[in-house]
Amino acid sequence: MVNGGPVEHGYPHLETVRAAITALYRRLSYDTVQTFATSVAPADVAFCDTDDLHLGAQRVAREMVRHYRLPDARLVVGFREMEHAANVELAAGPEYFVELNDRFRTHRRDIGAALAHEVTHVYLHRLDLSFPGTRANEILTDTAATYLGAGWLLLDAYREDAVSSQKLGYITPEEFGYVLAKRALVFGEDPSVWFTSPQAYSAYADGLARARHDEQQPPLTAAGWAGRRRYARDRRHAQERVPRGQQDAPYSFSPAGDGPLRVSFSCPTCHQRIRVPVRGRLRARCALCRRVLECDT
Numbered sequence: 001m002v003n004g005g006p007v008e009h010g011y012p013h014l015e016t017v018r019a020a021i022t023a024l025y026r027r028l029s030y031d032t033v034q035t036f037a038t039s040v041a042p043a044d045v046a047f048c049d050t051d052d053l054h055l056g057a058q059r060v061a062r063e064m065v066r067h068y069r070l071p072d073a074r075l076v077v078g079f080r081e082m083e084h085a086a087n088v089e090l091a092a093g094p095e096y097f098v099e100l101n102d103r104f105r106t107h108r109r110d111i112g113a114a115l116a117h118e119v120t121h122v123y124l125h126r127l128d129l130s131f132p133g134t135r136a137n138e139i140l141t142d143t144a145a146t147y148l149g150a151g152w153l154l155l156d157a158y159r160e161d162a163v164s165s166q167k168l169g170y171i172t173p174e175e176f177g178y179v180l181a182k183r184a185l186v187f188g189e190d191p192s193v194w195f196t197s198p199q200a201y202s203a204y205a206d207g208l209a210r211a212r213h214d215e216q217q218p219p220l221t222a223a224g225w226a227g228r229r230r231y232a233r234d235r236r237h238a239q240e241r242v243p244r245g246q247q248d249a250p251y252s253f254s255p256a257g258d259g260p261l262r263v264s265f266s267c268p269t270c271h272q273r274i275r276v277p278v279r280g281r282l283r284a285r286c287a288l289c290r291r292v293l294e295c296d297t
Contacts, residue, residue: 007160007167009174011210013139017175018271020131020143021182025270025288027129033289037187039149040067042194045112053079053105060112061098064119067150073122077115079105085168088118090125109196113153113168120145138170146179152191155180155200173199177207185211186269214268217250221281221294228296235263235278235297253278263297 025033044063047056054077061075072094081102089097098118104111120141124130131140145151154169155176167173180191181204195201216222218231230249238253239261251265254275264275270289276282278297285292 007158007165008172010172011175011178013171013175014178016131016136016139017143017171017179018266020140021147021179022271022288023129023131023140024144024147025272027127030288030290033148035069036148039152039183039189039191040064040112040116045153047108047111049108051108053108056108057100057111057115061115061119064112064115064150068119068123068148070119070123070126075115075119075122086114086118088121090121093122093126096122107166110153110157110166110168113157116145116150116153117141117169120148120150123148135170142169142171142176143179146176147183149183151176152180152194155203156195156197158200158203159197160199173203174206174210177204178210179207180204181208181211182269184208185215214266217265217268219251219263219265219276219295219297220268221296223296235261239278267291267293 040063045060047060057077058075061077065071065073065075074095075098076095077098077100079100079102082099084101086098086100098115100111100114104114124141124144129140131137142151142154145154151169155173157166157168158173158176159166169176171179183189184191192201192204195204216224216227218227223231231251234249234251235253238255241255251263254262254264261278262275263278264273266272267274267286267289269291270286272286272288274284274286274293276284276295276297281294281296283292284295
């Protein structure tokens with residue numbers, strides 16, 4: 001939890017975030033991801049200063065449990081002085097103890113954001129889905145919470161001005177915006193209407209532009225002129241077996257050998273690698289997220 005300190009910006013964890021989206025689809029399946037088409041509603045996690053602190057926190061926790069369809073899970077929420085925003089004890093269940101930073105006693109509107117992250121920990125724990133290393137696992141949790149409809153609260157908790165700042169979670173505001181935009185493109189949501197933080201809206205707009213950029217990379221037909229020209233050059237070199245140095249292109253060609261030349265690229269929705277023959281216009285269907293992609297290979 002950043003509390004008054006500098007907030008990291010940009011996309012330093014982008015590859016891990018993308019890997020987390022892929023891991024969600026692999027572990028949950030397309031059909032299960034589709035059951036999260038409706039995000040947590042702002043009214044269901046609203047928390048005003050007149051609400052009883054403990055009863056209100058338990059109410060929001062129950063809403064998060066309902067969202068993740070964990071009917072047998074019981075969360076016991078308490079508050080104590082600590083460095084991080086929150087912590088959950090990942091025992092066998094069905095009872096889980098969640099501790100929230102004492103700061104939330106007076107910043108109650110962000111309790112939903114803190115609980116969104118911690119209940120996602122419980123959900124992933126039950127799925128036995130994790131990444132190696134604490135930081136990568138926390139990035140997975142932030143990404144899962146956001147992609148599955150609860151993490152918009154984490155982005156809305158981001159506030160920054162000339163003299164103060166607050167941010168929850170381990171990924172940057174722009175990365176939160178990116179994952180939210182990925183979700184919005186799949187489910188047709190507009191989460192920006194729920195933001196109370198103007199900084200959250202700006203971060204979402206930045207992330208949306210980055211997500212749309214993913215949709216405009218060759219060999220997709222939506223790619224721009226410059227990308228298509230570079231792709232044609234790289235394809236020609238691959239066909240002629242001209243040695244190429246290290247490339248940063250979002251696609252790669254496999255040597256022709258005795259068979260047809262093939263190109264592989266990331267699905268713009270789930271980032272699973274797709275491999276198709278180089279033979280002009282075609283439709284490719286991602287086996288993981290079932291996205292049908294218009295390609296010009």
